Amino acid sequence: MAEAKPLRADARRNRARVLEAAEAVFAAKGTGASTEEVAKAAGVGIGTVFRHFSTKEALRQAVLVERMREFAEEAARWADAEDPGSAFFAFLDHWVEMGTAKYAYSEALAEAGAEVSWLGAEVGAQVRQALGALLGRAQDAGAVRGDVEVPELIAVLVGASYAVKHLDADTALRRRTVDLMFAGLRPSHG
Amino acid sequence: MAEAKPLRADARRNRARVLEAAEAVFAAKGTGASTEEVAKAAGVGIGTVFRHFSTKEALRQAVLVERMREFAEEAARWADAEDPGSAFFAFLDHWVEMGTAKYAYSEALAEAGAEVSWLGAEVGAQVRQALGALLGRAQDAGAVRGDVEVPELIAVLVGASYAVKHLDADTALRRRTVDLMFAGLRPSHG
Amino acid sequence: MAEAKPLRADARRNRARVLEAAEAVFAAKGTGASTEEVAKAAGVGIGTVFRHFSTKEALRQAVLVERMREFAEEAARWADAEDPGSAFFAFLDHWVEMGTAKYAYSEALAEAGAEVSWLGAEVGAQVRQALGALLGRAQDAGAVRGDVEVPELIAVLVGASYAVKHLDADTALRRRTVDLMFAGLRPSHG
Amino acid sequence: MAEAKPLRADARRNRARVLEAAEAVFAAKGTGASTEEVAKAAGVGIGTVFRHFSTKEALRQAVLVERMREFAEEAARWADAEDPGSAFFAFLDHWVEMGTAKYAYSEALAEAGAEVSWLGAEVGAQVRQALGALLGRAQDAGAVRGDVEVPELIAVLVGASYAVKHLDADTALRRRTVDLMFAGLRPSHG
DNA sequence: TATGAATGAGCGTTCATTCAT
DNA sequence: TATGAATGAACGCTCATTCAT
Incomplete structure (x- = not known):
């Protein structure tokens, strides 16, 4: 539950920098970008990247x-809006x-939807729960078809992204496309 | 526009075999699979692959x-069905x-939708035209919203794939997801 | 039985050069020497080394x-000497x-004695057989204790090397040491 | 000659723990094992290892x-047995x-025999002296050939190990091999 | 003094591409 | 034209060593 190792302050800072850099680099060039490039973007040596993420795959997953x-945070933020x-x-x-801006969002969500084991029960559950809450309230308010469930909602979101x-x-x-993809969620459709 | 050189019969046959093999291999293992593997699957030497497709990227595009x-062919086949x-x-x-079966379809269609230059005016146009015909007739029959146009239809298809x-x-x-994504295309009965 | 693949002449030549270079380099600096160095010594690119020996370990074993x-060849050469x-x-x-000159001889023989599987039944057997012949004739001539068998002979040889x-x-x-180690093989005149 | 600095008690204790750990780790996995692993086995940080042994090579030599x-201690222990x-x-x-149990014994002894400079005059001399005493008494008792000297005895021991x-x-x-290798030391051999 | 995070050279290996056969 | 051996840049990863805490 709690963080496994209470890293030193500087180490934690470096870990964060690497993560951010990886996010940016992967977004710009895809996961195929070299770890070296991530290290350079983070301003650290390559050894540091591998100290924090023992494998390139581990970095991608992180x-x-x-x-x-x-x-999940974002979803929670919209949870108690007036108009569900x-x-x-x-x-x-x-x-x-x-x-659109951050490349691998759809990929991430796809894997969350698939309940990939490594995502960790925790985060995956948070995602599904937060989205479920939003969906439930919208359905109660009659704004979304009652038969829609979280798994297909995630899939639609993945596709749209x-x-x-x-x-x-x-x-x-882009506007027209997104509208079209989400229109099916509305109850007015036969 | 036309084929640059009228290849010898055996050369043309080899080109086709390589293309097929590449399709299968890329489908199974992604574009990351080695060119060597494609050659092996095609039963030719690796030199032959590069003779026909000067670059791996060129092969992927092909x-x-x-x-x-x-x-486009498939779309044309449905063009004169009784119930549009x-x-x-x-x-x-x-x-x-x-x-679902053939890996990179959505990728291909996405690039066709984007009218990527290398796709060749020809094929891109064929795709859009065939799809447009299908769409037009369905709209005329009142089965699809009248304001939908080909570009966003392609995008929706890409997303669904x-x-x-x-x-x-x-x-x-899968069924529920696909239904949901295409439901928006139908005229709302509101 | 026959060679698996009849390599092209130039390929076979390169394979041999790599093997020779590896022998020399490993002899001089131990197996820890880099594959790159072996390639350089052989005058080929590093890719060529890995084409012929898919792994560094495979090269070492070769x-x-x-x-x-x-x-085994050398042993066979002494097999029909006049004085066994x-x-x-x-x-x-x-x-x-x-x-003394070629570093890994004792290592090689040790693994032959241990009948390591990768040595290949063939070569291992040849070694044991050739040595057995030599030993047998020497015992018949009364020059070696009758109770000595091939396995311990190999071990002694390994130790001496x-x-x-x-x-x-x-x-x-060196002379005194070798004499001492082999003296025990002679029949005691007690 | 004497210890350079009289280390603090805890420092000396750490040095000893590292040395022991290194002995165990090197024995189990060879000298190729990482220094990090030694540190872990010793229960200290890697910095501590390098404080006490400025180089990995230095640690190996220690x-x-x-x-x-x-x-030398063991040899001395047998020095005044009744039957030399x-x-x-x-x-x-x-x-x-x-x-057989502790991997690098033969290696250590080999370098002692070669009087490698870094072994330190002291320890090398102790080894040769203790072994010489044992050998001398055995020769006096007629149990070992009189012309054997310490250097070749060490070499034989190295080979046997x-x-x-x-x-x-x-x-x-193993039994047969060892007997064979030491048999040559006995006087009964021509 | 002890710690362990940071560093970066170096390693084994892969693979697109070239070119002699 | 077809082949597949040769090439070498690039990659993921390890580890001895340094240094800030």
């Missing part, structure tokens, strides 16, 4: 976990927009 | 072009299901 | 196998002397 | 020195057996 943490229906759709929009990734230049088209 | 050709509405949705479903890629184990969930 | 092949007793001891001496490795500067001492 | 000290002949051979046997290292599974073979 980035994804971080993103899911942000996702608007809040729900606003959150979806917000999230998809972020995915991915679809939009290639559309960052054309704002209008 | 695979995508091939897929788009199939996409059913045909339209049946085609979408069919396509998404194929994407991607979303579903991680769901190949759970058929029911 | 060197040992090569040495055992030489050992002299031939036997002369061979032992000869071998130990070579071990190793002992002598550190004595290459002092010929006289 | 281990060897320690072993030679034990060798039995004592001599019993000591050799004992030592070789230990070498090494030979036996690969034979730890087969006790009977």
